[in-house]
Amino acid sequence: DRSMVHVGLALPFILVGGGLLFLTGRALDALSLGADVAQSLGVSINRTRLLAIFGTAIGVGAATAVSGAIGFVGLIVPHLLRPLVGQRPSRLLPASALGGAVFLLAADILVRVIMPERDLKLGVVTAILGAPFFLWLLLSLRRRSA
Structure with missing residues (x-):
């Protein structure tokens, strides 16, 4: 609103x-x-x-x-874009800003298409996508450090 x-x-x-x-x-x-x-x-x-x-x-x-509060966007997007733009923060920062906007737009479209009659919040969709990604990221970092 x-x-x-x-x-x-x-x-x-x-x-x-x-x-x-x-x-x-x-x-x-x-x-x-x-x-x-x-x-x-x-x-x-x-x-x-x-x-x-x-x-x-x-x-x-x-x-x-x-x-x-729309969770997980700042965690998901930079990690997804890093293989595409490289490790340099000066390149990753603008790409993440644009990628975050695209991610939120896609999540908003998904919310409106899946359940148009229900009031599903955008934060719920990003959490549904972000929580498994966060767990995968933690597990992959743990495996790399071991």
Whole structure:
């Protein structure tokens, strides 16, 4: 039950949060090599950490305030896209933003097609898809570390 007015209220915060996150792209690439290597490349660890935390908090907070909590999207989408775009955060970040939108759109269409007469919540569908994925991810990480 949200309108474009709600989107308009949240959009400036989402854009600021997204902008802060996109500013950290190259620094996150360097950080994926390790903190010492990133620091030797001139990356300010504290600045990158602050930008990433504030960007995430502002963007996710505004989106959650408008749409409600929709779980597992941030977990599923980056893991599905990583084999397609590679390990570099500067490439994965925009792909995940677009992929998350596509995933939610597909889940919303699924909700509306499967049970149009019932009020099935989008968060329920993402949880049904996300919980098994999360368990598979945990088990595969456990096998790799063993």
